Amino acid sequence: MPSKTPRAHLLHDxxxxxxxxxxxxxxxxxxACLEDIIQAHHQISSNRYLDRFPDTLNNNPRPSFYHSDILLFAERGIRHKQAFRMSPSHLNDIVDFFKDDLVFFSRGNKPQAPPKYQIGLLVYRMAHGHDCRTLDREFGVSTGTVFKWCERSLIAILRKQSNFISWPSPTERLEIKARFLSEYSIPHCVGLIDGYHVNLTTAPARDDAGAYHSRKERYGFNVMxxxxxxxxxxxxxYGYPASSSDQRVQRAIEPLNTPSQYFSNQEYLLADSGFTASSLVVPMFKKSAGQAVLRGKTAYFNSRASVMRVGVEHSIGVLKARWTILRSMSMRLRTKKDEAMAHAIIVACTILHNILINTDEYYTEEFTGNLPIEPLRDEQPVEEEVAEDNFLGAGRLRPHMxxxxxxxxxxxxxETEEIDIDNFILS
Structure with a gap:
């Protein structure tokens, strides 16, 4: 004898x-209670399935999505921060930044869902790293709707990229140099450069999938x-696959290829030892083969620079702690559009990071320290540097050194205090 479905049991009750x-x-x-029961009976009996609902009037999101709205969007305190990695007020601020974009205005007779829900869904996806199918089940909207909402929100956010990610002006560079000089006694530095990996959960379904495979046995992208x-x-x-070396990515950076538009006299970027030295990029010193410790001026420089470079590692750590999707991106690269979507997510996460970094949302509940970062490191042979332990070979240094x-x-x-540079050692 066939058993009753939960829908039939509920109607019978x-x-x-x-x-x-x-x-x-x-x-x-x-x-009044009877009227409520009749209304509930009519709503359930008019649908074939208990857990599926038709669109409400005015084609607003489904009631199941409104239920999620009550649980997530209307939450306060820790639960809201766990869901969106920010407070309700800051989520509203972000919605206000982008809600007036033309992409949120319907071109037909059917109105769109409010921008708050569309942008909020993208923020939730980036915060937790879910794919569209998972969000389909969690929010009660179709997979196609999830994709469409995320795509619209990404378009709106990226259209304002220049407002939130911009190279510092000459006046701003003066301030940056002054801050680095006062805090770390390192002059003329206008920025810290480093790279990180954005990993994919699955291998790309493409002929060139091998290019996305890194030495860490993961598929993904290199971002500098x-x-x-x-x-x-x-x-x-962004855009380079994980197999690309850091030198290759470094050579493609626009500010380093057209320095007159980005740098003034003596300005440079501080980097770790994996980068190629130039007049614009000053990396830390490497240990020579068999060298146990650095001594003298090389040790002195690395000791100062390593403290200052924590800033870029910390920035990347905060970025990836807030936006889980950058640690493990749940999407399968099949087409150029899929790849463009992945790049857009990377940029959108960075834009929202810049908006939130100077607010009280600096840390999330998950972030209590520096996350392990996967920096870009080149395993290919690098041109040997002239030994500079005591700088006696300074006259033979190449211009970039x-x-x-x-x-x-x-x-x-x-330095305001005398330093015994000859006995300065750094392990």
Missing amino acids: LEDTALLLLPLLDDRTSR AIVDHTKQFRYIH RRRHDLVEQMLAL
């Missing part, structure tokens, strides 16, 4: 309850970022 209330129609409370003293991202370069040598001399000249 409502009918039994209604029969019990019929003799009590003179009572106002009983009459430049940040300032406030941990704001001033420039990001001399910039770092001159910087160390400037730093020593700024």
